Amino acid sequence: MPTFELGPNQYGKAETRLVRVERGPAGDRITDLNVSVALRGDLAASHLTGDNAGVLPTDTQKNTVYAFAREFGIDGIEAFAERLAEHFVASQPSIHEARVSIQQYPWQDVDGAHTFRRDGSEVRTATVHHGHYGTQTVSGVTGLVLLKTTDSEFHGFVQDRYTTLPETRDRILATSVDATWRAVQGRPDPAAARAALVEAFADTYSLALQQTLFAMGSRVLQRCPEVLEVRLSLPNRHHFLVDLAPFGLDNPNEVYFAADRPYGLIEGVVRRDGVAIPEEVAWTF
Amino acid sequence: MPTFELGPNQYGKAETRLVRVERGPAGDRITDLNVSVALRGDLAASHLTGDNAGVLPTDTQKNTVYAFAREFGIDGIEAFAERLAEHFVASQPSIHEARVSIQQYPWQDVDGAHTFRRDGSEVRTATVHHGHYGTQTVSGVTGLVLLKTTDSEFHGFVQDRYTTLPETRDRILATSVDATWRAVQGRPDPAAARAALVEAFADTYSLALQQTLFAMGSRVLQRCPEVLEVRLSLPNRHHFLVDLAPFGLDNPNEVYFAADRPYGLIEGVVRRDGVAIPEEVAWTF
Amino acid sequence: MPTFELGPNQYGKAETRLVRVERGPAGDRITDLNVSVALRGDLAASHLTGDNAGVLPTDTQKNTVYAFAREFGIDGIEAFAERLAEHFVASQPSIHEARVSIQQYPWQDVDGAHTFRRDGSEVRTATVHHGHYGTQTVSGVTGLVLLKTTDSEFHGFVQDRYTTLPETRDRILATSVDATWRAVQGRPDPAAARAALVEAFADTYSLALQQTLFAMGSRVLQRCPEVLEVRLSLPNRHHFLVDLAPFGLDNPNEVYFAADRPYGLIEGVVRRDGVAIPEEVAWTF
Amino acid sequence: MPTFELGPNQYGKAETRLVRVERGPAGDRITDLNVSVALRGDLAASHLTGDNAGVLPTDTQKNTVYAFAREFGIDGIEAFAERLAEHFVASQPSIHEARVSIQQYPWQDVDGAHTFRRDGSEVRTATVHHGHYGTQTVSGVTGLVLLKTTDSEFHGFVQDRYTTLPETRDRILATSVDATWRAVQGRPDPAAARAALVEAFADTYSLALQQTLFAMGSRVLQRCPEVLEVRLSLPNRHHFLVDLAPFGLDNPNEVYFAADRPYGLIEGVVRRDGVAIPEEVAWTF
CATH class of the missing domain: 3.10.270.10 (Urate Oxidase;)
Structure with missing residues (x-):
């Protein structure tokens, strides 16, 4: 048996x-x-x-x-x-x-x-x-929903047989920030980390949500010296410009459909360069 | 057939x-x-x-x-x-x-x-x-979650065979306000109505959530002269004081369990006295 | 004051x-x-x-x-x-x-x-x-999700300045049935009522979800002699045929996108003819 | 910088x-x-x-x-x-x-x-x-809600300063099975794996949900020879016997309150003994 x-x-x-x-x-x-x-x-x-x-x-x-x-x-x-x-x-x-x-x-x-x-x-x-392994502490914020009405482009991407997406030089960028950060010593100020996330989302001229993600993680590292690593999970909440031409109307980036699903999901880690940091403990189930 | x-x-x-x-x-x-x-x-x-x-x-x-x-x-x-x-x-x-x-x-x-x-x-x-019937407009706010840490009692209620609830002279009162208001003429200021709801919840010494409900509706009617009727649906989100005596600890109204279900649900209409107001249109399904 | x-x-x-x-x-x-x-x-x-x-x-x-x-x-x-x-x-x-x-x-x-x-x-x-008013009892079923892969058309509808929807002679029809039924005397068999709903959805060749709704309500009335009135709330859960032509593929009613929002919502009452039935009690809040 | x-x-x-x-x-x-x-x-x-x-x-x-x-x-x-x-x-x-x-x-x-x-x-x-690393495939089932009315005990556990739970020789055991299984070769029959989960939940006399978990994982391994590893995440959905004594009633394991939160959460992996299996790939975010 x-x-x-x-x-x-x-x-x-x-x-x-x-x-x-x-x-x-x-x-x-x-x-x-x-x-x-x-x-x-x-x-x-x-x-x-x-x-x-x-x-x-x-x-x-x-x-x-x-x-x-x-x-x-x-x-x-x-x-x-x-x-x-x-x-x-x-x-x-x-x-x-x-x-x-x-x-x-x-x-x-x-x-x-x-x-x-x-x-x-x-x-x-x-x-x-x-x-x-001692005590490992990860802090974070989740459900922080941000939107930019402009200063977001997306172009120059791979084209293959299944590509229909047009390039865009101006789009709405919206996400719900799920962020965590780690320090080995000290207690990073969560308000400062959160403010850095919002600020970097706001002032980064974005060519890709990936670029915004890296900027957000970097800003936390700049503002919070104790933080060694930032993890970000950023859904790309698509807002599609509605085609009003059939009704004899133009739509100069004014009226959008906010879609539920599917959505893009951009995730990544930004780390302090050249600093040893122990692997994040994760219990996988 | x-x-x-x-x-x-x-x-x-x-x-x-x-x-x-x-x-x-x-x-x-x-x-x-x-x-x-x-x-x-x-x-x-x-x-x-x-x-x-x-x-x-x-x-x-x-x-x-x-x-x-x-x-x-x-x-x-x-x-x-x-x-x-x-x-x-x-x-x-x-x-x-x-x-x-x-x-x-x-x-x-x-x-x-x-x-x-x-x-x-x-x-x-x-x-x-x-x-x-013309045009009937109902305005409102929903999902406005309020909590008072004190100034709420509940006693003097009916006792029957199935009653076990002790009377209380001090409890947490918490709710999620779902309010609508109606005018026949004019356009009431929603910010004023909302502020009235919050203010009355805060400054009403409560002997019952019903009393708080009436005070909230009355305050909207006081602050918004165009409003003739206010409807309120107020779940009573119970916060139970945890019994810490088994652990050798007192609990002077400090540590609570926030329950999900069941919950009380208190609903009512408050109207301007002596003013004719047409029945609210409702399509029942 | x-x-x-x-x-x-x-x-x-x-x-x-x-x-x-x-x-x-x-x-x-x-x-x-x-x-x-x-x-x-x-x-x-x-x-x-x-x-x-x-x-x-x-x-x-x-x-x-x-x-x-x-x-x-x-x-x-x-x-x-x-x-x-x-x-x-x-x-x-x-x-x-x-x-x-x-x-x-x-x-x-x-x-x-x-x-x-x-x-x-x-x-x-x-x-x-x-x-x-005595005792009024309403029975029902909710969350009964049904889908037909064919035998559903939609055409002949009003065209106005804002119409872009093409007519269709074959579409998926999907809904989540929320039904209630009333009797004045007797206790209708809920299993029979539910079976009537499913059966009429299945065997009605549909020119509109409204037509299916009426057929479903009528079938309950046929099968459950005690029932005097049936109420139905039927969301039209849209399934859109995906345009695969850009990829050099046809799509003979095979691959669909199941949309979340918006959705149609079709609601109505079907009653036994010529039978007096007291108004349904509803506490409006 | x-x-x-x-x-x-x-x-x-x-x-x-x-x-x-x-x-x-x-x-x-x-x-x-x-x-x-x-x-x-x-x-x-x-x-x-x-x-x-x-x-x-x-x-x-x-x-x-x-x-x-x-x-x-x-x-x-x-x-x-x-x-x-x-x-x-x-x-x-x-x-x-x-x-x-x-x-x-x-x-x-x-x-x-x-x-x-x-x-x-x-x-x-x-x-x-x-x-x-090649292709790693994990199959599973989620949202499979099971309940046993008896044949579940819980006693002999650690007692410390914070323990108030009485031991029980008969309780309801209920869970919502979230299971995944892995093979390296072959394609395990998901219906057989699912049936094994249900069967083991049903016929295991349970002294702990952990014991049931191990039995469920083992049964999948018995029935599905290709499966090398089973992961199970089992919330313990508490059903508390209601104290009816204040109303002059006994409650011989008949009337229960089904609680929402908090709940136990029992998770574990069951593996085929002595068989090398590559680490499960997980992208941690």
């Missing part, structure tokens, strides 16, 4: 929704998080025989997230994720690696006191891996 | 995605819309025999949306919806009523020139009915 | 997720529901002063849903919704009307015993209104 | 929606796909200077997908993805690697002729990487 072996594996509690309120005389602050934990270690027995002696229940992981928010507060999502990841590995002999991913939903103060409005424009992210 | 009759019916093109760019020396402006059209009229033949002589294709409706954006511009979603609705009825003998619903996605200027950031916080809406 | 009045209003617990398991020697059965309750009555005090003496908390409504599933079982979603709606009105002096809406998610038995597979193809629905 | 370098990068057209109809005297067949292409190669110039001489536009990739569906047909999503991936690398000197991912939406024949019903229960997947 053939036998089979257990390969890489992990488990944890995903999407624990935590809202923390800090109450103060000068007004409250709220922190709104979605926390996902994944753990690795000596977990073969649970898979092979259902012996859970090494399994910290995912329910306990959820409890720990809530308890830590009270015990230690939340001084930034990176620090909170690191504290949690280190705790699971340090406290459980069976757990050797932990990944904690956090999404933070921003809120705007409305009245300087107790009322807040959800700012749905974008989400801050942090992912921490902790294990024999 | 039994026969069957056609009751109320309508058809149209839904979710035409239109982006218009106004280009100017002092910077561009963009208008980002999702336009849905529905038409009623002498359409029995199409249903009964497939005779489409009275049917203006939904594809033509889409074309009209794009063409009108170029021919007439977009001076507010209410005016654009009214123009479209009146056109379909005026130009087609077979069409007697039109409903045009528009969602507007806001964008923030980034550089004072050509670059914009999508503001995902809320969506502006307008729905226009045009027919033998 | 102007005063404002409270218009129509309602409140309740939405989306209570309930799974019931009936355990038996010949295998288990599961019922998977999403239950939403809305109540109307003497609720002005809660809105005007925050006096909740007439308010049955939404939390209690949720508890009641779970308790009734145990006390009375679930003998069909219509009966379960009716029982709940009648209970809220009968047991609470302040509550005069109730609406209970249920979505049922189907599961397929896998092993004749304890294991089930979620059938994601469609959802069964029921909505019950109970009040001074 | 610091300089920055371009790291790993890729681009392509995502989510091209393709429906192919094969017309025959014994009835039609439809193939409904969502195709995403990503390419790697000599693309630095586009990033650094906007020189697109090596860039095959994503629009051309989309055209190629449609043209290939006509030219070569679609004999399974794996073969179609392989043909596309090999084409992009073979035909473009600048392109060295290609990844083609396909989702297939299943449809059920309704009338043996021209009408089909979308089966929304699950989606078939294939991902092909083609490059210097």
Whole structure:
């Protein structure tokens, strides 16, 4: 009878929704998080025989997230994720690696006191891996939707049998930025990184979304000296100029159809030159 | 053989995605819309025999949306919806009523020139009915998410066999505002209406979300003299205080679990007293 | 100071997720529901002063849903919704009307015993209104996606300045059926109604989706003698033949692009001729 | 001035929606796909200077997908993805690697002729990487939702300060299977792999979802001799027994609350023992 072996594996509690309120005389602050934990270690027995002696229940992981928010507060999502990841590995002999991913939903103060409005424009992210390789922290932003009405061209591309796209010297360029950045030392300022992304998107005269991507990554590296590497995933949200000629109308780059699918997807890494940086930890599933 | 009759019916093109760019020396402006059209009229033949002589294709409706954006511009979603609705009825003998619903996605200027950031916080809406009853315009906002960290109680409610909810003198109150308002004359300022909603949510000491709802509707009526009626649909997005006692911790209204489902849903209309207002047109499907 | 009045209003617990398991020697059965309750009555005090003496908390409504599933079982979603709606009105002096809406998610038995597979193809629905008008029950199905590869034409339609659509004698017709049906007496068989919808979609040679809609509604009326009225909301999910000529290829109705937006939306009611049927109750918000 | 370098990068057209109809005297067949292409190669110039001489536009990739569906047909999503991936690398000197991912939406024949019903229960997947490492094909299924009403326990787990979960000897076990499998030679039968997943979920008496995961992966390896490795991502969709005691009712494993978030997430790989298998190609972004 053939036998089979257990390969890489992990488990944890995903999407624990935590809202923390800090109450103060000068007004409250709220922190709104979605926390996902994944753990690795000596977990073969649970898979092979259902012996859970090494399994910290995912329910306990959820409890720990809530308890830590009270015990230690939340001084930034990176620090909170690191504290949690280190705790699971340090406290459980069976757990050797932990990944904690956090999404933070921003809120705007409305009245300087107790009322807040959800700012749905974008989400801050942090992912921490902790294990024999130490602690690796990746920060980011996702869902940051940007659009330029001009200063974007696309031409000079490969032509083959299946090419019908005309070259363009002026198009709308729109994307939803999904960016992450890594430092080995220090804590990069996420507001500075985000501002660099927006600024470079705005002031780069674009001959390709790839060129804009490289400019955006480079700008983060310029503004945030601790950052060694930036990853960008940029959908090209096509806006097609509508042909109004059948109705006796011209369309001088004014009226567009915003398409859903398909879309281009441009992804790439921009790194600080000549600086050694350890491979990014990724648990592939 | 039994026969069957056609009751109320309508058809149209839904979710035409239109982006218009106004280009100017002092910077561009963009208008980002999702336009849905529905038409009623002498359409029995199409249903009964497939005779489409009275049917203006939904594809033509889409074309009209794009063409009108170029021919007439977009001076507010209410005016654009009214123009479209009146056109379909005026130009087609077979069409007697039109409903045009528009969602507007806001964008923030980034550089004072050509670059914009999508503001995902809320969506502006307008729905226009045009027919033998004239033109009825309903404006609104949806997806406006608000939260208060205090100044909300809930007690004194009915107790029956199935009641387990404890009374509370201090809770988080959170909702996602879906509001519409109607005027018979004039064009209410949507920014003023929206500001009134936020302000009343913030400064109303709440004994029930129903009380907050009435206060929000009343505030719009106070601030916008043209408005005769406000409709509000307010989900009660529960935030439950986490019991940390098992971990030897107190929880002085600090750490909450934000629940997805189920949720309360509080809905109501607030009207100007003693003012006749025609019934709101609604095509029920 | 102007005063404002409270218009129509309602409140309740939405989306209570309930799974019931009936355990038996010949295998288990599961019922998977999403239950939403809305109540109307003497609720002005809660809105005007925050006096909740007439308010049955939404939390209690949720508890009641779970308790009734145990006390009375679930003998069909219509009966379960009716029982709940009648209970809220009968047991609470302040509550005069109730609406209970249920979505049922189907599961397929896998092993004749304890294991089930979620059938994601469609959802069964029921909505019950109970009040001074008695009890009105509407049954339905939603998310039933159908496609015909041929036997669909569209021509003879209105041509105006904005028309570019060519006539077609052969196209794909695809929709996602959202249907409801009403009886005044008796309990129509939902499986028969659903089968009638599918069958009429399949065997109707279609000159317009409107014609297919009328045929589908009529077929339900033919097959289900208790049904007096059928409502249908049918998006026209466009499938566009791709122009392959630039690549030196023909495309004999073989390769299509399935578009997301915009889409046509065809809606209508089909009624039994010459039969009085009370207006459908609808709480408009 | 610091300089920055371009790291790993890729681009392509995502989510091209393709429906192919094969017309025959014994009835039609439809193939409904969502195709995403990503390419790697000599693309630095586009990033650094906007020189697109090596860039095959994503629009051309989309055209190629449609043209290939006509030219070569679609004999399974794996073969179609392989043909596309090999084409992009073979035909473009600048392109060295290609990844083609396909989702297939299943449809059920309704009338043996021209009408089909979308089966929304699950989606078939294939991902092909083609490059210097040859061609690697990964097949899978996602969205396969399974539930067991019994034969699931969870106890003997780690207890720490943050543990409150009681042990259970009988619970509902529910998940949404996301599975992929790999072979180096041959073409595993996806129906057999899927059946093995369902069967093992059903007949494994479960002491942990991890144990069920290993059993499911092992069963695929048993039934599909070509498969060398199975990856499984299994959310633990919690169903909590509702406490009905406050209402004077027992709850003998009958009435449950189906929770949305948080959820457990159990992931792992099961491999054929002692068989060399190349690392799975993954482009990390």
